[in-house]
C-alpha cells in the first residue's frame with residue numbers, strides 16, 4: 001500500500017512535465033505553440049525533365065501568441081524566390097525572409113519576418129532534383145516503359161523537401177492543390193482523387209480532413225483506375241492493375257471488418273496506388289490512397305496483411321497521431337496490433353496467430369543485436385538522430401506485442417462479426433512471409449536502429465492495478481531486452 005501511494009505521488013508529480021516533453025518535436029524548426037498552418041493551397045508544375053516541382057504554397061494561418069510575428073517553416077534543398085503576405089483578398093505584399101544554413105538531418109529553417117499577424121502567406125519555390133522526399137523514374141524504369149513516373153515518400157521528415165511546411169506530426173491542416181503535368185500523365189495526391197477524372201495534365205485536389213505533413217503525398221505517371229468496390233479501388237500502371245485488383249479484392253471486406261472493430265472509416269475513399277518496385281517501403285498510409293510496393297502481389301493473397309496494416313493506419317496514425325516521432329510506437333505498435341485483428345477477423349485466428357508469432361520471433365532475433373537502452377518504446381528526445389532510425393521492430397512488433405500482452409490481462413469483449421464478413425480460416429499454400437516496412441536507406445549505409453523505453457505504460461497500469469499477475473511482464477517490457485515469459489505463452493491462449 002505504501003509503495004502504491006508513493007508511486008501515485010511520483011506519477012502525479014512527473015506526468016505534466018513528461019507530457020510537455022512528449023509534445024515537443026525536436027525534428028522540426030516550427031513553433032506551433034505560436035502560430036499554426038490551418039490550411040495549405042498548392043499550385044505546382046511537375047517537370048520530369050528538370051526533376052522538379054515548382055510553384056507556390058499558400059498558408060492560411062491560425063495565430064496563437066499575440067506577440068508573435070515570425071512564421072518559421074521547415075525546408076530542405078528548396079530554392080525560394082519570393083515570400084508574400086496579405087489579409088483578406090487584399091493585394092499580396094512582398095515580405096522579408098531568411099533561409100538558414102542547411103543542416104544535414106533537418107534541412108534549412110525558413111524564417112519569414114512579418115510586420116503583423118497576416119492571415120495568409122505565400123511562398124514561391126522549386127524543389128531540387130535530389131529532393132529527399134521525391135523519386136523520379138525514367139520511362140525505362142516503369143512497367144510500361146513509355147511514360148516517366150514520380151512519387152513522394154514524406155514520412156518521417158521528407159515533406160519539407162517538396163513543400164515548405166511546419167513539418168511535424170503535431171500540426172494538422174486541410175489542403176487543396178492544383179497540379180499540372182504533361183498531358184499524357186495522371187497525377188494523384190493524398191486527397192479526393194476522382195476515379196473518373198479526365199487525363200488532361202491539369203488536376204485539382206481537395207483534402208478536407210486535416211492531416212499531418214508526413215501524410216502529404218503526390219504521384220504522377222501512366223496510371224489507370226479499376227474499382228474493387230464503390231469506395232475502394234486500385235490505381236496502377238496498365239500492366240499491373242488487373243493483377244492488383246485480383247490480389248487485393250478483399251479490401252472492401254477489410255474496411256468493413258475494421259469499421260465493425262474500431263468505428264466508421266472517416267476518409268471517404270480508400271484506394272491503393274501500386275508503385276514501381278523502387279518504392280523504398282512496403283507500403284505508406286497516405287490518407288485515402290495507400291502507396292503499395294508491387295512486390296506484395298504474390299498471386300495467392302499471402303502478403304495482404306500489408307494492406308491490412310496500411311488500412312489500419314486510417315484509424316491509428318492518421319486519425320490519432322503521435323505528436324512527435326519519439327513516440328512513433330503509438331502509430332506503428334497500435335497499427336501492427338490492429339493489422340493482426342483485421343487478419344484474424346478476415347482470415348481466421350490460425351493465420352493471425354501465425355503472423356503474430358512470426359513477427360514476435362523476428363523481434364526476438366533482432367533484440368539480440370539491439371543494445372538494451374534502445375529496446376524501449378518511448379524514445380528520449382533524439383535531436384541528434386534521424387527519426388527514421390526508430391522505424392524498426394521495436395516500434396512495430398514490440399509495440400503490438402505490448403498491446404497483445406494487455407489483452408491477456410484484460411481479455412477483449414467477444415463481439416461477433418457480421419456473418420457476411422466471416423470467412424473460413426485460410427492459410428496461404430506456400431511459406432508465409434511477414435511483410436514489414438523495409439528499413440529506409442541511409443546515406444551512411446548504417447542499418448537503422450530503433451530505440452527507447454516504455455516507462456509510463458507499465459507504471460500507470462501497475463498503479464491502477466496493484467498485484468497484477470503479470471507485473472513481472474510489465475517490468476520486463478519497461479526494462480527492455482527480456483521477453484515476458486507469460487507473454488511468450490500467451491499467444492496460444494488468446495481467446
Ligand SMILES: [Zn+2]
Nearest residue numbers: 309313332335
Ligand atoms: Zn505503419
